[in-house]
Amino acid sequence: MFGMFIEQRTADDLDLIRLLDAAFAELVARYGLEGRSGIGPGAHYLVAVVDGETVGCVAVQTTGVAGTGEVKRMYVAPAARGQGIARALLKEVERQAAELGHTRLRLVTGHLQPAAVALYESAGYEPTDPWGTYATRPGTFCYAKPLTA
Template sequence: MSAWVIEAEPVDDAGIDALIREFTAEVGRRLLGRPATGAELRAVLDRDPHGDLAPPRGTFLVARDDDGDLIGCVGARLLDDLPATAELKRMYVRPAHRGAGVGRALLVAAEQAAAALGATRIVLDTRTVLVEARTLYSSHGYRETAPYNDHGDAEHWYAKTLR
């Protein structure tokens, strides 16, 4: 398995947009049992935009392999309605790179970035079908909590205190 680096990059880069669409399509396949249509993908991304995963109140991190190819991503943004709270968004690792620690490294980097933004707590929402993600969050100190948002696609909410 190759090495990787994690760095902040603009969320609106064309390659990153393709990675986020890949993530959304995978979730759609798991939920629907079939590939999501282009219209379904657009509707999901329109309901939950990610343009604010950028300074000064957010960040977007990507993992690239030693060839410079995108292998994973995660974002964090401060929430306006919850003081000193950041939200984890768009956590994704391409299937060929799963099990190598990329997800854990992205999660740690996102927590560090959220703390640098001034957050003392980080929250996220997810779906039941994302078993691997829920396992990762739980093993990394996240605990299920009451909903912090009314995101219609969420089924589980997690929180963690940052130190």
């Protein structure tokens, strides 16, 4: 893709905040208020920038499980979808997670997000037992993937 790059941003970055707000709004529109979940302190954020416009984001956070990170808030603005941006963000967040010392990533998506399910499964994520609050939420799909060095 011409003119795309991925870079780290901090939680107070205005472009990142705009994307996270849009991601939350989309989740609430699909799932109601239960679609909203937070990102823990110490999360590492990445954004995709295409031709000067910030169009996608993803975060990785620690989980409290040794060696395991969690992918959070994978989002690409609707006008930028279908261009491989989510796949590029996922690949880069996996690289960053490995650099942070994670040997495994996990994530959650829902039954109303078939494109996300397809992306994660095609990237090697496999279904895993649900954890935490997801254990009792119908319609959630939990995935995990070992990371290679």
